[in-house]
Each structure stands twice: as C-alpha cells, then as structure tokens.
Amino acid sequence: MPELSYRDAVVRGIAQEMARDPDVVFLGEDVAKAGGVFKATVGLYEQFGPLRVRDTPISEQAILGAAMGAAMTGLKPIAEIMFSDFFAVCFDYIANEFPKSRYMSNGQTKCPLVVRTGNGAGSRFGAQHSQSVENWCMMIPGLKVVAPSTPRDVIGLLAAAVRDPDPVIFLEHKSLYATKGEVPDGEIVDTLGTAKIVRPGKDCTIIALALMVSRALEAAEKLKAEHGIDCEVIDVRSLVPLDTQTILGSVAKTHRLFSVEENPRLCGWGAEIVSIVADEAFYDLDGPPVRITTPHIPLPAADILEDIVLPTPGRIVDTVRRSLGS
Amino acid sequence: MATIRDRAPGPAGSGLNDDIGEQKRLALYRSQVRLREAEQRAFDLFLQNLVKGTSHLSLGQEAIAAGFAEAMVKGDLSFCTYRGHAHTLARGVPVEKVLGELMQRDNGLMRGKGGSMHLTSEEHGVMGSYAIIGAHLPIACGAAWRAQYKGDKDVSVCFFGDGTTNIGAFHEALNFAAVWKLPVIFVCENNLYMEYTPIGDVTAVPHPAADRASAYGLERIVIDGNDADECYRTAQKAFAKARAGAGPSLIECMTYRHSGHSRADPAKYRPEGELERWKLRDPIKIYRERLKQFGVSDAAIEAIDASVRKEVDDATEACKAAPPPPLDILTTDVYADGGWAWRN
C-alpha cells in the first residue's frame, strides 16, 4: 500500500471533500497562499481557487464566527485555528455558539462545520503552543470531538467530520505531521464514534489518543517481550461520540484499564472513561483503573523537561508492570 | 468636550418629503405601535409574575427595528441581541410566539428552550438572538460570506448596542467584512448606556460606532434612531450598497431606552430629567404627528392602534391558556439526529 505523511493526509482529506461538494469551503490564517504554518494545506489554494480557500486576518473570533454563519445558511466550512491553545481567544464560539444554537432554537438552527487545529506537545514550543485541549471540548454538550493518530484516520475521520451535520472539533497532533503510514488509494470515509483495537491482548486494556497511541503500542511490545504482559491497545479516536462499547468489551476481557493521556491531570478525558468503567464494569475489574497523564503543570519548553512530562513508553511500561504486580 | 448626551438629536424637522409613500408610512407606524404594545404587555405580564427569567425591552427604540425591517425583503437575515424582541416581531413573527417564549409556554417560539434572550425564527429570517456581547457580528459576516460565495442576493443585518463597540469581536468583524467586501449591515443602537454605565465614560470617542468606521475604511454614519423614516431611508441605501457588491455599512442610530436595562433594573443611574427629555422625542409620538401632517385621519390612526391592541390581547390570552412545555423536549435537538446521545 502507498505511504503518506499525516501532513499530506490532511491535504488529501480536505481536497477529497472539496472536490466532492462545492459547499465545502476552507478558511484560516496563512492557510491559502502560504499553505499553512505546518504545511498541512499546501496546494489547496492552487487546486480550488481563492473563493474556496481563503486567508483571513489574525481574528480567531471572526474565523469561527464566520464559519458558523456560513454553516447556518448552507455552506460546510472547514475553519483552521493554527494552534489549539488559541481556542482560548475564540472559546465563545466553541462553548456557547456552535453547540447551543440548535438546542436553544428548538431545532431550527444547524451548524455543520469542522474546526481543524494543531494540538499537542513535543515541539518544544512551551506552555502556550503545546497544549492538548481535547478535554476543553469534550465537556461541552452539542460538540463532537475527534483526534486521529494515523494518516489513514486523518482522511477518513476528516471526511466523516465534514459530512457530519454537527459541529466537529478535529484535533491534529503537531508531532504526528511528519509521521508516515499506509493509505489506500481512492476515497476514504470513516465513521465518527468508533474506537479501534489497534493491538489485541488479554492481560490489560490501554486506551490512548493521537500521539499517545504509538507510545502505548511501543510500551505494549516491550511489556510482552520483557514481562510477558499481553496488552490490548485501543485508539479511542473519537471522544464525542464515544465508543464505550468497544472499551467496556475490552475491559470485560482483560479486567484491567489504563489510560494514556497527554492533557494535564485534572479532568482529562481518561477520567470520564474511568468513571464510566467504574459505573458500568466495576465487577469486571481486577484492580483499580490507572490514569497515566502529564502532571498538573503548564508545559515547559526545554526538550529535557518536555520529554519527561509527557507519558513515555517507559513510564507506561513501569506503570502497567507495577500495577499488575509483575 | 461635548458628551454624547449633549448630542441627542433635536426635534424632527424632516418636513413633508413624501419619498416614502403612504403605504410604507402606515406600515412603519403600525410596526412601531405593535412593538410598543407587545413589549409594554411583556412588562405588565412580568409585574403579574407571568414572564419569568430576564427580559430586555426596546421601549423607546422601536423606530430602528421598524425602519430596518421595513427596508428588508424576504430572505434578508436579521441577527439580534438579547434585546431582540422588537427586531424579531418587526420581521413578522406573531406576538403570541414571542410572548409565549417569554412566558415559558409550549406555544413559544422555541417552546421555552431558548428564552427571552435567544428568540429565533428562521422562517422569518430571524437567525437568532445572541446574549454574548459581540458574538453575532462575526456570525452575520459568515451568513454574508455564504451569500457572496453562492451569488445569493440576500443581505445580513446585525443589530447591537453602543456597549458592543468596545469588545474585540466588533473590531474583528468590521475588518473582516470590509476586507472581504461582505453584504452585511452593522446597526448600532446607541441608547447612551451599556448596562448601567454611560457609554461616554468608557469609550475613547464620542460616537462609539461611527467614530471607529474610518479605521475600517467605512463611511461615518450617525442618524436619528427615533425617526423611523430616517432609519428606513438609511437602511435602503445600505441595502442597495450591499446588494450591489459594494460591501458593508456601519450605521449608528441615536436613541434611548425608556425602561431599565433588564427587568431587574430601575435605572436609578440616569440624571434627573433625561428620560423626560427623551420621551418628548418618543418615536411613536413623532410618527403619529407626522402621519397627521400627511393628512392621515385620527380615525385611521386609531384603527391601526386598535387592531394592534387586539393582536396583543388575543396573544396574551392564548399564552395564558397555553401549557408549559412537555418534559420530553428536554433532550431533543442537542445533535442533528434530534437527540442527545454522546456515546453508544
């Protein structure tokens, strides 16, 4: 199968949807002529022209507000917020406007849009350009929240997000842009709300998202090779809708649960899943669910510091090994 | 330096320019009386404890809502604030639907799910009432972008207060609309106060909207917001410009609210005599006199007043008789599938 980078998968995913539907338009800062600060939108301006691929001023509220007004009245906009940390300057749209207009209007108002953003740490950018904000979005009723870990999922989940009638927050991991993976030719459309078992196993379940998926997989191989522990790794992929059945099914089989989360400790996405498992699968568990997260601190810039705060394969191995008592 | 308060517009002296025509003039009068009666009724119902939650009335500001709505055609879109009852009614939404929402009844516009601050009636072009200051200016830009992109001829009109000119979204939206040349009209209702603070105390320029227009390459426009004809004429010009592809307009309408900011506000912060001075320039009083100057009979005016009162009375009775919303709508329409499921 041909290989594609995560970055080029973003371009292909957007292009696939824009070619299919003339109502799909794309706006953001430096996204058109310059091809994006992460070079994840290169060529779209040339392919689809200045009416459909539009550079905006540095006006995050205008970007998201305009996307919403266009979505309400018939377009299917994709809006880019360069770094997910910047959600904080346009959070009104994410928290108050997109997700509540349909409900408040008793079903009159629609809001079919996608907000793409560069999320996550690993680039040594420091505390305001490195955060993982999936939990900021997950807590808001009315939104959908997706975070792909592979180039193939980027295309498939982006297509699903664009075709979805609800507002979708699409979190691309900055440290994954350069990674490569196999991607089949032709149209790819995935399904929101589906987790994927990326490594079957019988001794414990590890749930992970985005950059943490490859780290969980690496840890699982080590645990198997060096400690004889057979981990099942689940790529959650979609926080809302959440595929709890896949997770509960796995816990029923392995009897132990670990989450690997990049967001800081308090109110991370894993806490919600742990609470669901505690409610609904308590008697399936042979021990406490364990969350492996970044500590509850702002992210530091220096590589030596950033590297130790994010969950690493080594920390996952140690935590699982100690918890399983081997 | 002169304050805004000193600049309140003088008596209407528009003479007998009959560019508007009798039919439109009667429609403008009827609309203003309808907004006044409906909101006065909302206030009375609040005193009877039948309107719950908060509410923000436009009593005294009716000429703007009527003037702009009468200049719109079907398909044009209104984006309103929490002070949005008048703009919603002015697009033809039945009084019963609005009062029903204020009274939190099942016959309300959104069956009680939105409340007074979020009146929405897309079939009438009312694309929502927004309660986060400034949020709807960028949203109106987006609707205008869609019109531009698809070659649709509709115009988006965004109403907001003087206080809104000091939030970032106002400035982002104006620059965005100007750069993209969007068919959108920004209408600032300058009622001299944000909530309780005089706008002049917190704004660097005397005219909070118009004096910022030049920063976005737009014309400086200040009009008498208590004169429905002036609002209507100004609106027509801005619509023609937008429909011709010549971009946005920013219009500052000078006006005054007769009631407090919201139902909880007795408006004690106003200097003595200010309200009384503005009531001399009550838009409905001005307009009634103008109709008489144009030879409209007392009987014809009274007939309009009576028919409006009947609509409001009938609506009131219908709302009093309407049940509260059923509990099963609690979880509908969170997502587009009609439900609220976030997991399997």
Ligand SMILES: Cc1ncc(C[n+]2csc(CCOP(=O)(O)OP(=O)(O)O)c2C)c(N)n1
């Ligand atoms: C972002 C935000 N800040 C503050 C408020 C609280 N608030 C509600 S109305 C209002 C005053 C707005 O003044 P103006 O824009 O002049 O409108 P008016 O109420 O006079 O029509 C304020 C401060 C709010 N709703 N949203």
Ligand SMILES: [Mg+2]
């Ligand atoms: Mg005001």
